[in-house]
Structure formats: structure tokens, C-alpha cells
Amino acid sequence: MPNYVRLLPPLSCLLLASCSGWQSALNAHGTSAVNLKQLIILIVALCSLVWMLVMVALIGALWRRRPERILPTELDPRRERRMSSAVIAATIAMTAVIGGFTVASFFTTRALGVAGPDDLTVKVGGSQWWWNIEYLNPQSDKSFRTANEIHIPVGRNVRFQLEGDDVIHSFWVPSLAGKQDLIPGRSNELTIRAEHAGIYRGQCAEFCGLQHAHMAFLVIAEPQETFANWVETQRQHADDPPDEERAAGRDAFIAKACASCHTIRGTSASARPVPISHMSAAANTLLLACSKPPVARSRPGSPIRKH
């Protein structure tokens, strides 16, 4: 029996603790996200300073005492020249700041790593309104799919191949990296490297229709060994139900409409969309993967609810 059940208590503690910040660019746990957060902090600090300087100039302009002007068109050439110099100086300073920021931006772009072809590759397909994840392997019987849930090893580059299956979606897990679109007819790539183990939430970030708001997913970064175990488990078929009640549940699942959308490997429920062969506790309790409420809690070892 897989180790999930035993992992549940410590996992949920981790979850609850990171619940508030698990989808946040400010709670950065991936290499890209960390770089981006630094850029964000730098530029926000700089822009706040610029804004305050402008406000000081504005307040000064409004409140200073000045000599009366008799005719509106009467202008003092000396004052005009001084103000010209001030405007020119401010323009040069602004150009320098903007130039500096543009250069900083270029350097940050370069620092966002790109994975090589030898790194772990995960194919992500975006459909209305769920994420179709494929872990590819040259041996096709070792490839497998999951839905809305991605596991990656900590500390290694992972290459995500992004393909839109119907409309444009956008793959975004802010605590780990910036986003990238999934565009039908095109293939995009995103490299993610998690620096700390944990569960990170992502959400579709390009309006894709009715249930765009509910198109979320989880990225679970775990130590290499745990990840390898998970991969092995995923490649197996779902366990046969151990008792009569669960067998009845399996039969009901296959006989009724559930199997037309949900796949469980090793059974005759093998429609393509939304595999739930090994839905983890995390995905189970925390996600609304599609507009239908989650029906089959097919966590191995737990009963399937009867209809």
C-alpha cells in the first residue's frame, strides 16, 4: 500500500501552515520566483522613491510663496531659464533610472534558467477546465497521466511543455515561477526548479470560458526518493477493491456516467479526460478540478461513496 495515508498527518500540517501563501509571488520557493521577487522588491522601492520625489515637488509647487505677477503673459527670462534647466535635469535623471531598470530587467530575463533536453520533461495540456499532465517516458508503458496535480523533485530543473488543447490557457504557479500561455497550434516551454519541498498552488491565468475561476492545480515538490516512489506508484494500476462494498462501488462507477469522463487505470473506466487513478488526499480535499463536484474519492484504501 502506498505511503500516502501515513504521510497525511504531516502533510496537512504543512498544508495548513503554507495555506495562505501557497499561490503568491511574494512567497517565493522556486529559483525563478526568487529572482523575480528580488526584481519586484527593487523596482517597487525605486518607484516609491520616484513617486515621493514627485510629490515633494508638487507640494512645494503648491505651497511656496511667490511674487505677484501683474500680467499673465509677463515672464521673467531668468526664471524661465532656471526652470528649463530643472526640467532638463529631471528628464535626464528619469531617463537614467528608466535605462537602469531596463538593463536590470534584461539581466533578470537571462537569469531565468532554461532547462536542457536531459532534464525531466512534463507535458502539460490545457483543456476547458482542467490540466492534463503527462509524464513521458521513451518506454510508453512507463508513461502516465495525472489531472491537476504535478509532482516534481526538489532542486532539479523540470521542463514543462505547454500545449493548448482547445482555447488559450496560462500555466501559473507564482510561488515557483512566472506564467506561460498554452496556445493551440503552438508549443511553449517553461522551466521550474523548486528550491524547497512543499505544496504550491497554481491557477489558470488566461480567461478560458465558463469555469476559468476553478481551473486550479497543485505542484508538489518533494525529495528525489519520495518523487521516485510516487512515479512508481503512478505507473501501477489502481488496486482491486479489497471488500464487497468497495467492489460494488467500483461496479457502480463503471456502469454509470462517471467512467465517461474519469479514468481509473486497470479498470474499464478509460475515457481520456481527467484521470483519477491515484487522487491524492491533497487534491481531493482542496481542489475543485471541474465544475462537477468531486464524486469518487478513489484514494487507494478508502471506500468509494455509493450513489
Add this chain to the structure above:
Amino acid sequence: MTDSVLEPKTRDNELDRPLLEAALTETWKTPSGFWNTLSTVDHKIIGKRYIFTAFVFLALGGILAGLMRVQLAQPEARLLSADRYNQIFTMHGANMMFLFAVPVMEAVAIYLVPLMVGTRNIAFPRLNAFSYWIYLAGGLLLWIAFALDMGPDVGWFAYVPLSGPQYGAGKRADIWAQMITFTELSALAVSVELVVTIFKQRAPGMSLDRIPLFAWAMLVTSFLVIMAMPAIMVASTSLILDRLVGTHLFNPVEGGDALLWQHLFWFFGHPEVYIIFLPAAGMVSTILPTFTGRPVFGYLALVMALVATGVLSFGLWVHHMFVTGLPRLGASFFTASSTAIAIPAGIQIFCWLATLWDGKPVFKTPLLFVIGFIVTFVIGGLTGVMVASVPLDTQVHDTYFVVAHFHYVLVGGAVFPLLGAIYYWLPKITGRMMSERLGRWVFGLIFTGFNLTFFPMHILGLEGMPRRIYTYQPDLPWHGLNVFVSASSLVLIAGFLLFFFEAIRSARQGLPAGPNPWNAPTLEWATSSPPPSYNFPRLPVVNGLYPLWEQPTELFVAGGLRVDRRELVVTSMAAAEPEAREASPRNSIWPLWAALATTVTLIWSIFSPWAVVWGPIPVAITLIGWFWPKGTPEDES
């Protein structure tokens, strides 16, 4: 018309003032009555209609925003279904951008520019009338569709394939696309009128370096409209073709491309926001001299900044596509161009600050809104520099950070100057002053409400809240800030309600304004409030940028125009030397018929391609009626 035996005096320099005004009124007036009102070609009446209609759309868009804020105040709220919410945010964006922001700026220009450059009517007055009816038709199309649950639900920028034939069910996306056609047709027509008015109908002596900055802003804006709107016409027409007759421009399976839509849309979409902002910059440059008692600092720099902004705005559009997977080098070019456009904007801010520094501020409501503009727009401009960075944008694109950014630049950068402009120019339009006391309240409520509503959205975006979601889960940390935002929006709404109330009240009951209540320097203040149908009894002649300050006691005018036909003067482009006396068309009902025929054709074509074959026939007939000479004095040459 033949002269009588006694040869009545027909020139304006032959008549003394009361007779002159009576004769001009007879020639230029719009008589009362239903058909006469529909036939008017007076730019002031049409301008007022436009302004009023645009503000009605603003109010409707605001109601939509209020609904969204109620829904988002609670996680997993069920006030609005997913479908209803998706229609509402699409309507909010499309309405505000296409039915309010651009038309209101054009509307103010239609009213003011002919007065400011010292002519009697806008160029192509019948086209002006036509453009209003087309604008109204487009707005009605969108809102009636929404009321019938056929409102577009694909976002204001309607990306394919979501809006395409395969995933965009029903006629919702077609209605959106055709609304675009209506509003773009209207905007293009107005832009042509403004370009020709500003180039060829200026007062004698108003050389290029004496054109008021608001007119310069509208000139640059009009060129932006002319060169940018064809892109969205191509896009929306292609979308309708893909959906209606099976073309494949956006279908990747048959050689089309989903990104082609984005390129076409944003090639228009980026200049669009400058189409909205540049007129506001012109308004600021006009309000400041009046309320600081000195000429605006850096006229030449301001003109150059307007032109530079306009030109540069065509080189930025890819910054809306930074996460679509385009090559890094190309995308980085657009970072550089997008940050570069901050430079002319900054130059304008520095010139305005210099004007305030050296002038003596008069803290009336128009100036309060200009100050609010500076505070708010600079924030929006700075977050703009942030999102211009490709890597930074990968985190904040399509989040509430961007929602905050564009509301700061659109509300701060365009609506605040617009409200200041209304307080400034409504007395000229209605002849009555607005209440200063209530004006301060309006400013305070709107400024405070706006900042409290939109500033927290920067934080929400950084904390991971995407755009265009009808709800969110309770375990995400966004509830508190969303409640705060929704509550603050009530302050903003209160400010606008007070503004609408006050505008209507003062138009009826305000104190009489007189021709120049602000002691302002530009030509529109040289005539009565409201101006007569013919604008000026004799057309002004200028020899400086601030005619009413330079000639405080005596206005130079040009004489010799006829009073028995609608005449104005056409001047040369650079030095504004008189070239000819041009006839200005009389009132006509044909623009309305042409607009109706065009409306029928365009709406019919949402449902059938045969509309393109049969519809143009009535359109052609109405156009022939429009242009066929009627034997009026204006046809003489």
C-alpha cells in the same frame, strides 16, 4: 437666392452688432421641433449629445463594476453565476473602452475644438451628425444584447479561439465584433473632421506655434485613431468572417494563427490607450494656465512630447503578449520601447510641475482634479514601467496588479482630467456655474474612493489573484483585501453620484457664468456662454498663444464674410493665412437616414453574409440624397 433691387447688406462688416447677430442667427440656427433636432449639424448640439450619452454609458459601466465588487467581496459567492459574471466583466471593459473613454474625449473635442480654433462649425458637419447616430446604434446594440442575455462573454479583448467559431457559442462574439465596427466607424469619422478642422479652419494668424495644446492633443489623437483603428477593423471583420462564412485566419489547424488575433488587436489596443490619454493631457495643459495665471511652461516640449508619445505608441503592442512564448530577444525590444514612452510622459509632468511652481495656484475644482491627476497618474505610469519588464510581467500579467495599473492610468490619467475639464467647461456649455463647495466634495470622494479601491489590487495581484475570475476559494488569503476594496468602491460610487447630481442641477439652476468666468486666455471664452449657433459674430484673428490675455480689452476680428449663407474661412496649414471662404452645410436629415441604413446592414450581417450584398443599396441611396446639391446659397461658388 437672388439679391433684391435694394441690395440688402449681406456682409458682416456692413451690419452693426444687433442686426449682425440677428442675421447670423437666422442663417445658422437649429429651429425647434422634432425633425429639426434630428437634422441639426451644429457641432455644439451634437457635442452635447455625445457628452451626455458617453456619461450615461459611464454610469451603466459603473453599475456593472458595483455588481462585480459585491460578488467578489465574499469567496465562493453565488450572487452572480459564472456566465452572468463573465458577461458583466466583458461588458464593463468593452463599454468603458469603446462606449465611454474614447467617445467622451471625442465629444469634448467636437464641442470645443471649433471654438478654440476660432471657426463657426466643425469640418464635415453632416458626417459629424452621422457619426453620433452610428455611435448610439453601436451602444444600443451592445446593451440590448446584454439585456437579452446575448451579451459578449469573452473578455473585452475577445481572444481566439475562445471567441472563435468552435468555442464561442451563439452570436455573442459577433455582437461584440460588430459593436466594434460601429464605434470605430464613428471614431474614424470624427478624427477626419478634427484633422481637417485643425489643419484648415483655424483663425487667421493662428500659426502652428499658436495652436492651443488641447487642439494639438486632438490632432495627434486623431492621427492615432486613423492609423490604429484599421487594425481592429481588420481583426473584428476577420473574426466575423471566421465565425460566419468559414474563413480560417485564426484556425491553427488550417494555417491560421491564434496569436494573429493578439497582434492585430494590440496593434490597435496600445495606441487606443493613448487615444484616451492624450486628450486628457491636452485638457491638463489648458486648465493649468487658467488656474496658475501664467502660460503653460514648455509649449514646444509639450507639443513634441504629444507627437513623440503618439509615434512611440505604435511600437509597444507586444508588451501585451509577453507570456505567449515569443522569442526573448524580440520581447526585450518591446521592454525597451515600453519604458521609453515614459520619457515624453515624464517631460509633460515636469513641464506641468514647473507651471505650478512658477504660477499662482487658484484652488478651484478644475485644479483640484489636475492635482489628483498628477498624484494618481504618476503611480499608474510607474507600475506601467514595472509591467513593461518581461520577467516581472510573467508574475503580474493577467492578475489584479494589471487591473490596478490600468485603472490608475485610465482613471487617474484620463477621468480625473475629464472631470476637471467638465468643471472648467460646463459653464461655457450651459451658461451656468457649478457649485465650488460640492465640487470639493466630489473631488474628495472620488480621489479617496478611487485610491482605496484600486491600490490594494496591486497587493492582491502579487499575492496570486488572477483576473476575470467570478469567485475564489476561502483558503486563499484574498478575502480581507477584497472586502476592503468592495467597501471602498462605495465611496467612489458616492462621489460619482454626487457629480452627476450636481452637473444636472447646475445646468438648470447654477449662477449665470458670463462669457469668461475664469479669466481664461483661449478663444472659446471670447464668446457668450453658451455660445450662439454661429460661435462668433465675426471670426477672431490671433497673433499669440493666449489671445484673451494678450488683447484683454479689444479682440481682433476678420470681416467680410456673408451672413445670408453659412460661411467660414479656410486658412493655410502652417501660417493660417486666409485662402478661401468655405460654405458650411445646412441642417440635413440625410445623415440620420444613412446611419439607419448602415445600422441595418451591419446588424443584419451578424446573421447573414447576404447583408453585405443587399444592405449597401439603401446605404448608397441615402448617401446620394446626402450629397446631391440642394440649390442652397451654400452651393454657390
Add this chain to the structure above:
Amino acid sequence: MKERVAVDLSRLPLHGMGRASVTWWGTASFMLIEGTGFALVVAVYIYLMSLAPTWPIDVPPPDLLPGTIVTLILIVSLVPNYLTTRWAERQDLRKVRIGMVVMSLFGIAPLIVRIFEFPALRVSWDTNAYGSIVWILLGLHTTHIITDLVDTFVLAALMFSRHGQNRRRFGDVEDNTMYWNFVVATWIPIYGCIYWIPRL
């Protein structure tokens, strides 16, 4: 406020010609709008071509004959067009009437050939994106010819009516012939795009 007459306008003509007329500037503005539109559609053509592995997509290039005939007709039409412009400048009513009739015929001729040109594209608008864009290019230019032709017909009728002998009408004729030059000028790059780019 007191007024002082500083400029006398009474001796100015009642209607300006060429760049001193607002309709000239209006025509020029519409040319700018439509020219931008055409440039964008050509850009879309080139963009789609850059994405396609082969171009045209799965079909042969268009048959050259009808399109080339249209091109020749349009280029030849520039001669009577130019003459009509000159006659309008001289306000010669009789010659302008002849010119307008000739230009009307020169407007109908390419439309007749165009009936054969669409099928000669050898692809339908709904076959693929290549078919779509060439039909759009050709369709846009056809609309261009048709709208200008209606304008020419109406103006020709006007020249034969009592309103014909009027400086204003001659100005309208000059705007109309200027616009026809534009119709021909925009055809050349579109012709190159549709017929010659696929053969490169």
C-alpha cells in the same frame, strides 16, 4: 468686448480648389485610413506565409491571366483619369462630361474581369488560411473599386445636370480622379502579393 476688424476676407473666392478645399483634405484622410487598412492586410498575408511550411498551402498559385488583365486595365485608365483632372482644373464642362463617362466605363471593366479573377485564385476562402487571406485581399480591393465607381456614376450624373457648371463640382471631380489614382496605386502591391509572392 470691443472688436477691431484687422483682416478683410471679402475678396476671397467662395470655394477653394485643391489643398485650399476641405474636401481635398477629407479625401486625403480617407486615403490614409484605407491605405493603412490595406497595408495591414498585406502584413497579415506575409505573417501567415511566414508561419506556413509551404505557401500557398496545398494549392497551386493563382492563375495569372485575369489578374494581369485587371492590372493592365487599371494602368491604362490612368490616362483618361489624368486628362479628366486637367479638364476639371480648367473647368471645361464638355470635356469633363466626356471624361466622367469614360472613367465610369473604366470602372466597370475591371469589375467584369474580376468575376473571372476570383475563381482563378484556385482556392476557396474556407479551404485554409491562405485561401481566406487572398479572398479578403481581393474582396477588399473589389469593394474599393465598387464604392469609387458609385461615386463616379453619381458625379457623372451631376455633371450632366443643372448643378454641373459650378466650381464646386469641378473640385469634386478633382477629388474623384485623385481617389482613382489611389485605387490603382493600392492595387499594385496587392497584385504583387496575390500573384507574385507565391511564385518567388
